[in-house]
Amino acid sequence: MAWFVRSKSNIQESEQREMPDGLWTKCPSCGEIIYKKQLEDNLYTCPKCDHHFRIGSDEYIQILFDEGTFVETNRNIQSADPLDFEDSKKYADRIKELQRKQNLSDALTTGYGLLKSKEVSFGCMNFNFIGGSMGSVVGEKFFRAAKYSLQKRIPLIVVSATGGARMQEAAFSLMQMAKTSAVLGELAEAKIPYISILTDPTTGGVSASYGMLGDVNIAEPGALIGFAGPRVIEQTIKRKLPPGFQRSEFLVEHGMVDLIVSRKKLKDTIYKMILWFGA
């Protein structure tokens, strides 16, 4: 008999890594080694297992918009750090550092452009920016993108990737849930279509506001979508969650999203929908 018996399985890396720099990358799902150029051509999905890599607003703009038609808006809106928040690092410093490193203003990029020659107002979250969290800036930029839709009478398309509301702005962040949902009420009254695209992951205060409020909610395959995070739920109910829990397929099954669309068919599907909406 062995001296040491492993009672638990080995520690496994469950968190998905952001796209590493270099020529080759490994699929976190099936382990396939993929040439970076090939991954790009395949819209950042694994050619072998269709795993959807986490990507940011630059990539989604490239995927969804007709070349050279996207115009970014409201880049000048920046966090004011209303609570002078500090944990292991000052929140203000954290923001500045991320802005510099990632060339983003905050966790939501907004703008407008042509999708198969149809003009749409667009927002896309960046999970890399403080977990894609929603504070005052995300709320205000979403609000303005929605108002732009309203004013031009064009569809609103928003891609979510977020852990929820931003803790560093506390109650201010919480109120953004009401703010973003309220402006969607105006869109609904004006019969302007809103398509919500949920990517990995979409949880917390964003899923519980504009994430779930699309006329159509589209999920990317295998995305984690829910209100509470899986770890919190496990701690609460004190048992393991079943496999596939809170994944896109689970959400379709439970009636929370309309359909799952692979990234390669995303542009086409959105286009067909906005034609149907008559926008």
Next chain:
Amino acid sequence: MATNVILDFEKPIFDLESKISEMRNISDDIDISSEIEVLEKKVEQLRAEIYRNLTRWQRVQIARHPQRPITLDYITNCFTDFIELHGDRTFRDDPAIIGGIANLGGEPVMVLGHQKGRDTKSNVYRNFGMANPEGYRKALRLFKIAEKFGRPIINFLDTPGAYPGLEAEERGQAEAIARNLLEMSKLKVPIIVVIIGEGASGGAIGIGVGDRILMLENAWYSVISPESCSSILWRSWDFKEQAAEALQLTSFDLKAHNLIDEIIYEPIGGAHRNPQEMFRIMSEVLSKEVSELSKTKEMDLIKNRREKFYKMGVWIEE
């Protein structure tokens, strides 16, 4: 009600009070009534002073005080003819949110709120005031009834959060809260929201969109509880005091940031110290708010409500 629960910082007050009652017991032989009177004054001074200088964490403790009035106490004491309405017509009745029709000073209103329990048994039944999706959907159903019959809505917020359970996810906790936020922003009747205890995150704001947002002096309202904030940012539960400070979650903070309209002051020593006085204050405030909002035209009501939330947030525009 259970025996008195004394919070750490309240101890000096209770020590003094028990000294006074001891003195009363021996005062049959000698007259020390003047000394007692002096001490009683001192107790009042001490209480006022302690409650004037509470830290944020101490206020969180008061907001969770086991004897603090909860939704049903306000409904019973500030309203008449309450008839509870049950169920979301889809899945089940959620005891963590209660509501129904009632009269407020003779005016018909819809009143609802998160409902915590008073002891272990009732807390289990009420799920500690943590609602499931059907709770939010019941609330929405009640809102629509109020809208249909033109009655004002009064919501009491008091929850440690929406329930993070497996079934809650299956039934769409996120969607249920999101739908309420959108629908409440365009209801055609006045909505008054009062945060009476804990206002934790999406679970609170899920019934928290309104024309007037009022907050009890010792309630808290934020995106996360101090404990969870501590565990995420400091990777330990021990920094809850610091987290409470950092989150700026008291009524005074929210008022200073223009995120609520008014603070409702509690009797000295907190709502649990003098519930009757608290109910009197609450009734008065609610009646005033209802009569003022009833004068506003329907269109203005919705426009103002939207504008109110659109203005929330602080950013720099360069």
